[in-house]
Amino acid sequence: xxxxxxxxxxxxxxxxxxxxxxxxxxxxxxxxxxxxxxxxxxxxxxxxxxxxxxxxxxxxxxxxxxxxxxxxxxxxxxxxxxxxxxxxxxxxxxxxxxxxxxxxxxxxxxxxxxxxxxxxxxxxxxxxxxxxxxxxxxxxxxxxxxxxxxxxxxxxxxxxxxxxxxxxxxxxxxxxxxxxxxxxxxxxxxxxxxxxxxxxxxxxxxxxxxxxxxxxxxxxxxxxxxxxxxxxxxxxxxxxxxxxxxxxxxxxxxxxxxxxxxxxxxxxxxxxxxxxxxxxxxxxxxxxxxxxxxxxxxxxxxxxxxxxxxxxxxxxxxxxxxxxxxxxxxxxxxxxxxxxxxxxxxxxxxx
Numbered sequence: 001x002x003x004x005x006x007x008x009x010x011x012x013x014x015x016x017x018x019x020x021x022x023x024x025x026x027x028x029x030x031x032x033x034x035x036x037x038x039x040x041x042x043x044x045x046x047x048x049x050x051x052x053x054x055x056x057x058x059x060x061x062x063x064x065x066x067x068x069x070x071x072x073x074x075x076x077x078x079x080x081x082x083x084x085x086x087x088x089x090x091x092x093x094x095x096x097x098x099x100x101x102x103x104x105x106x107x108x109x110x111x112x113x114x115x116x117x118x119x120x121x122x123x124x125x126x127x128x129x130x131x132x133x134x135x136x137x138x139x140x141x142x143x144x145x146x147x148x149x150x151x152x153x154x155x156x157x158x159x160x161x162x163x164x165x166x167x168x169x170x171x172x173x174x175x176x177x178x179x180x181x182x183x184x185x186x187x188x189x190x191x192x193x194x195x196x197x198x199x200x201x202x203x204x205x206x207x208x209x210x211x212x213x214x215x216x217x218x219x220x221x222x223x224x225x226x227x228x229x230x231x232x233x234x235x236x237x238x239x240x241x242x243x244x245x246x247x248x249x250x251x252x253x254x255x256x257x258x259x260x261x262x263x264x265x266x267x268x269x270x271x272x273x274x275x276x277x278x279x280x281x282x283x284x285x286x287x288x289x290x291x292x293x294x295x296x297x298x299x300x301x302x303x304x305x306x307x308x309x310x311x312x313x314x315x316x317x318x319x320x321x322x323x324x325x326x327x328x329x330x331x332x333x334x335x336x337x338x339x340x341x342x343x344x345x346x347x348x349x350x351x
Contacts, residue, residue, distance in 0.1 A: 020271035021262050022069055023279025029062035029069075030282040033144070034289045034318060036060045038311045042294060046115065048307040061251040063147050064209050068255050070151055071213020075170070078162045087162065089341045091155050094283075095131070097333035098325060099148070102287035103128055105321070106142055114295040135200050142291040153203050154210050170218075174211045174232055178239040181208055185243025205244065208236045209252065216259045277323075284330055285322035293318055 036059025039052055081087045107125055110118045120128075120141055127138035132149045140146060161167050184204040187194045199205065215232045218225075233256065241249040261267050278285075293314040300310035 020276060020279070021267040022072070023282075024270035024275035025065060025258065025262070025267070025279075026069055027275060027278030027280075027282040027285075029065040030286045031278060032056070032059035032062035033286065034059070034293070034315065036062070037144075037290050038293055038297065038314055041290075042297060042311075046294060046298060048297075049301045050307040052307055052311070061248075061254075064206075064248070064251050065255050065258065066147065067150070067154075067206055067209035068213035068216070068259055070154060071210035072217045072259075073213075074155060074158050074210075075167070075214045075217050078158055078167060081162070084159055084163050085345075086341075087155075087159055089338060093334040093337035093341075095148070095152075097337070098284055098330040099131060099287060100129060101325060101329045101333075102284060103141060105325075106288060106291050109292045109295055110141070113299050114291065115298055118291055118295065142287070144286055144290045149200075150203050150206050153201055154207070157202070170214060171228060171232060174214065175235070177202070177204075177207045177211055178235055180204055181243045182239050208240045208243070209255070212236045212252070212256060212259070216263055220263045281319070281322040281326045284325035285318060288321050288325070289314075289318040292321070 035056040040055035040057050040060070042048065043052065043055060077090065078087060081090075103125075107120075110120075118141075120139060124133070124138050125141060127133040127136055128141045128145070130136065131145070131152055133140060134146060134149055158167075161170075161173060166173065180202060181204045184194050184199055203210075212233060215229050215236065219229045237249065237252055237256065240252045258267075296314045296317060297307075297310045300313060301307055305313070
């Protein structure tokens with residue numbers, strides 16, 4: 001969920017060009033999730049002392065745009081990765097240092113001013129350091145963390161196919177994903193048992209969205225087989241409609257439209273300062289906003305601050321914290337880890 005470094009796309013972009021549109025889309029999706037949590041979700045879980053009179057339910061589906069972006073970016077990354085360890089170091093440096101720091105900040109704020117329901121036992125808090133606490137039977141310190149496990153399991157799947165040399169058969173892999181996703185959806189709808197482990201490890205409830213991102217990356221490369229890629233987009237949408245129902249089908253159609261505009265070069269207007277900043281801070285913003293925001297809104301409202309003003313102040317705090325983490329933690333840690341790995345790899349190559 002951090003900023004994206006791109007590779008050539010159909011000759012239209014220079015090598016290592018920055019895909020500003022994707023950064024901006026990620027930032028806007030993160031902001032939509034914040035708006036949903038501070039309005040609709042907070043009203044449902046806690047309750048504003050002075051009802052806002054509005055919410056932002058569509059923001060709940062910003063995460064599905066994240067999944068398309070990840071499908072695009074991870075397939076692109078692996079196509080230009082020399083070996084598995086390069087990919088592991090790249091993903092680890094992107095995800096974990098900022099995540100661990102944000103856990104520490106969130107835990108401190110929750111301990112100081114958090115609601116009772118936000119408090120976690122030390123063992124649960126330690127389990128959160130893995131990023132797969134839900135799979136291990138634990139609770140999330142921040143409710144937003146559930147998508148990180150989904151992303152991590154997607155990375156693991158893609159790394160496996162890369163190591164097996166099977167990414168050249170990505171259409172067959174996607175077809176298998178869609179069959180399994182539909183099978184899970186039909187079995188669940190019928191009230192039958194489906195393996196929890198298989199569902200979670202293969203992220204069957206979400207994998208068609210990642211598949212859409214992969215296919216759009218292929219389309220943007222202007223390779224042969226474009227008709228097949230377009231057909232695969234249609235199959236992904238059909239699978240989502242069958243497995244996930246009409247609401248997520250509508251979400252998928254919106255995400256597909258957005259990505260079609262991106263691939264066609266119609267979103268370059270997003271490559272401006274405010275959107276670039278929002279894209280750069282999207283990952284720490286996502287990590288920090290919910291638990292801290294809920295605690296802050298609750299405290300402010302208890303002290304007589306109007307609910308709308310409390311929400312506005314929480315947004316400002318979340319954006320400010322995310323900017324600070326991006327500048328002083330996320331980017332420096334990522335660069336340091338990758339620099340250390342490059343040096344280690346060079347030493348191994350000359351040994």
